[in-house]
Amino acid sequence: MPQILKYTEEELVALLKSNDKRAFEYLYDHYAAALYAVILKKIDDSALAEDILQEAFVKIWNHFSAYNASKGRLFTWMLNICRNLAIDTLRSKSFKNQSKIQRSEKAVDFISNNVNEKEKFDALGIRIHLDRLAHDQKQIVNMAYFEGFTQDEISKKLDIPLGTIKTKMRAAILALKKILQPYVE
Amino acid sequence: MNKEEFISSGLLELYATGISSPEESRLVEECLAKYPELREELNQIEISLENYAQANAIQPSALVKKKLMDKIFPEDKPQEGGAAIVTIQPPNSRLFIFKLWAAASVIFLLASIFLNYIMYHKYHDANEALQLARQKMDLQDQSNRALKEDVSVMTNKFAQPVVLSGTDKAPDAVAKIFWMKNTGQVYVDPTNLPQVPAGKQYQLWAIVDGKPLDAGMIKTEKGIYHIQKMKSFGKADAFAITLEKVGGSLTPTMDAMIVSTKL
CATH class of the missing domain: 2.60.40 (Immunoglobulin-like)
Known part of the structure; x- marks a missing residue:
């Protein structure tokens, strides 16, 4: 449970299931920036990325009943919606015509200076510490989690055997957890 | 696969990052059902990833939220902050325009009264001068007629x-x-x-x-x-x-x- 939440995730989910407007605003205020960054990894155009973010939140609101807490956390579900919308946009004919497909490498060392200052969550402090994370570990997490590449694509792009992705991913996330631990507790 | 083997396999991480294959996903879900403790393990992985995402957050423009809220809650639109300013402003500007008109009207009225006063005096003076001129003309006319009569009498051949x-x-x-x-x-x-x-x-x-x-x-x-x-x-x-x-x-x-x- 990240400390930035005022509601517990269970409370927030229950309120959203009952179409609570304030809970939705809270959801947006606390997750929009993180989700926007995810969309920006795939979509180079900030105006288009904002459109996708808006579309994603409309979808989250309209299909909230589809969220199943037993299958995973709320953020994971929302991230999947955003990532899939971004990928769908990239695959769409009109977007291909614009030839704005972003190269994955560009997003690997992606770091933002633009964070919500109100949040207690010290994003900047964490980022400094995230530099301790090995480059290839960051790459594997970013490509899978943020950019939605398949294991096959990751294997080819990072030139690592398909069978080792599982263990490398586990190592990366364990390292992440270690770095983030002081900020979460 | 026992619980420990499953945890160390990295399948939960693949599942959490969304890149597990359909077969792997099915296996994870089966194991989650079999060992409820694994759910907490998955939860921790998701939290780590979530915090990582939060650490990379980028604020979108404030307009996105406004447009989103307008779209989802259109009935609330007039009550919302941005719109409230719009609803308060028109009475203000209307009042300002009214005051402007009122001020202009008063100025116009005063100018009109002043001009009327001047014009009335001019008219009065002109009328007086006209009366005098008429009187003078009447007198001259009278004496002219008398003179003509005088002349006609004097010049009469009889x-x-x-x-x-x-x-x-x-x-x-x-x-x-x-x-x-x-x-x-x-x-x-x-x-x-x-x-x-x-x-x-x-x-x-x-x-x-x-x-x-x-x-x-x-x-x-x-x-x-x-x-x-x-x-x-x-x-x-x-x-x-x-x-x-x-x-x-x-x-x-x-x-x-x-x-x-x-x-």
Whole structure:
């Protein structure tokens, strides 16, 4: 449970299931920036990325009943919606015509200076510490989690055997957890 | 695969990052159902990833939230902060425009009153000048007509001028009679008579067969002495003018005779 939440995730989910407007605003205020960054990894155009973010939140609101807490956390579900919308946009004919497909490498060392200052969550402090994370570990997490590449694509792009992705991913996330631990507790 | 083997396999991480294959996903879900403790393990992985995502957060433009909220809660639109400013502003600007109009109206009204005042005075002055001019013109017209009459009498081809000379009472006095031979009409020109005293009036007499007959009162109002029509006489021996009381006398006051002549 990240400390930035005022509601517990269970409370927030229950309120959203009952179409609570304030809970939705809270959801947006606390997750929009993180989700926007995810969309920006795939979509180079900030105006288009904002459109996708808006579309994603409309979808989250309209299909909230589809969220199943037993299958995973709320953020994971929302991230999947955003990532899939971004990928769908990239695959769409009109977007291909614009030839704005972003190269994955560009997003690997992606770091933002633009964070919500109100949040207690010290994003900047964490980022400094995230530099301790090995480059290839960051790459594997970013490509899978943020950019939605398949294991096959990751294997080819990072030139690592398909069978080792599982263990490398586990190592990366364990390292992440270690770095983030002081900020979460 | 036991619990520990499953945890160390990295399948939960693949599942959490969304890149597990359909078979792997099915396996994870089966294991999650079998070992509920794995759920907490997955939860921790998801939290780590979530915190990582939060650490990389980028604020979108504030407009996104506004557009989103407007789209999802359109009925709330007027009550929302941004819109509230819009609803408060129009009355303000309307009030301002009203005040502006009111101020303009008052200024216009005052200017109008001032102009009216000036114009009225100008009109009044002009009207007065016009009245004066009219009066002056009327007087001139009157005297012009009198003059024309005088001239017409004097230039009449039948007019016989008779001069009445001053008596001892008024040696300088002179009067003239124009006697129309065709009609017997008598005109008198009192221009050179002395100014008439108050309460008195000149009376013209015609002496016919030795008897004085009243020939009419001479009008000298407003100090104007001009040729005027008197009575008609077919014949007359002489004419005389006496100073009588206003309105005239039946017989002439002989010692008040100013001018006379004998034909």
